[in-house]
Amino acid sequence: MNIQTYLDQQRQRVDRFLEQIVPQASAQPQRLYESMRYSLLGGGKRIRPILTIAAAQALGYEDDAMLPFAASLEFVHTYSLIHDDLPAMDNDDYRRGRLTNHKVFGDGMAILAGDGLLTMAFELCSRSDGAGEFSAAQQLDIVRELSHGSGHQGMVGGQVMDIQAENQGIDLDHLQKIHSFKTGRLIRAAVRIGSIIGKATPQQTQCLTDYAEDIGLAFQIADDVLDMVGTRDELGKDAGTDERRGKQTYPSFFGIEGARKLGEECVQRAIARLNTFDKQADPLRHIATYIMARRS
């Protein structure tokens, strides 16, 4: 399979669903929907929804009925970017090559758009219109995964740890903990939601969870490396921000080449986790490789 073709196709599939599911900017309250749409539909690799889809596919599930659950990950991811970019947090002016949400809509509306996206993620997971396709128990499991991955012991907790660690000398264990909360747990949730959709056995769920933890770490290492070697054009945002903020990163512990090597090891370990899966898991295998090879 060609991974770039696969990623493009699935990204377009996710984009079509997102475009259709978020209310039109002509609906009321108009300004809220404009702000939500600006960030949600403003590009992005859609890697988290694609991980959900690829995990379900690895288990033989392929129907579009899974898209609300896959999309919920992108709603959560987008809200987190909007809030992180605020002046009270990272104070970033650019994201994906465009002005950040608060630069266009103001801080108050950006906070509310984030709140609206986060809440709508749970609305999507609890929708009743797919009834029959998924059991209430499956949907409730998905809600639980999403709340754990994104909350105080997941993404939000990691963001707090990250802010508190700025300009502090932290050790590698602490760095790994921050990243596993801030980035890893939502990626883990994305894969595990796919495993709920595909009705994985407990053993399959464990393999997929281990896979997710390995690629989550590789994802963060790749991000740290890109922040050092990428250009503003490639990244769509300023490069070198970690260093300016006094943040410890994988390259600051291991050097750029050392960090790359560590990331590659994570990728190989992730692929090995899928040994008992057949070729339906090829997208997951290729995504693992893609994560370290990407340029943005």
Added chain:
Amino acid sequence: MNIQTYLDQQRQRVDRFLEQIVPQASAQPQRLYESMRYSLLGGGKRIRPILTIAAAQALGYEDDAMLPFAASLEFVHTYSLIHDDLPAMDNDDYRRGRLTNHKVFGDGMAILAGDGLLTMAFELCSRSDGAGEFSAAQQLDIVRELSHGSGHQGMVGGQVMDIQAENQGIDLDHLQKIHSFKTGRLIRAAVRIGSIIGKATPQQTQCLTDYAEDIGLAFQIADDVLDMVGTRDELGKDAGTDERRGKQTYPSFFGIEGARKLGEECVQRAIARLNTFDKQADPLRHIATYIMARRS
């Protein structure tokens, strides 16, 4: 029954549960939990959780297993107060007689504490440890109610409309729509979650929903009146803020006495909605009266 005794007892019941369920401030990430606890455990009438409890009681349900769902309403309410108080929104320094969250913890942490509380509300509703007591279908219905009441077509949407209406001449219809989104839909969700817990028939659900819409309106009218006639000591926050912000309110349309009369009519209508319920619905009846009679 003595409504004040009932409200005190139920408030203490909710407070005990909240104290126990939100992580200790000694856990990691410590600063996040300190900030979440500061606002969640900083007093409050707990009217939304109590409405959930009272609605379940009206249907004969009384077990403590309902407390996570009742508490989820207070998590959502508290997050909304933290975000609304931010400088980017209402810029309030005091709430419930204490400094607002961002004045103590800073804007960034206040945003994250709000995000953490909102996410944890959905975590509470999807808990698996009460399995057996509630079906997955019931819990999923509760998640759906909570997301609708608090999201873009509920509280968040209402907050956007409210901000956009400041210093604008709006008509009464528009005012009612703002309030029904901003305040009414979460109160409606509180009562309807109680009706899911108590396994209401469709007819009972309709009566309880009508009741909730009537008291939601009364609640907002009472708030508007209190903002004009209350003192800072009674309210625990500045009085007269609506007028200074150029907000239209029920008293600005009907005068203080006219608004009070309108509120009383809502209360009487709400009580009449419960005609087919027995004395187990007395707490709901008394709460309706209390809502217009309260001084804070």
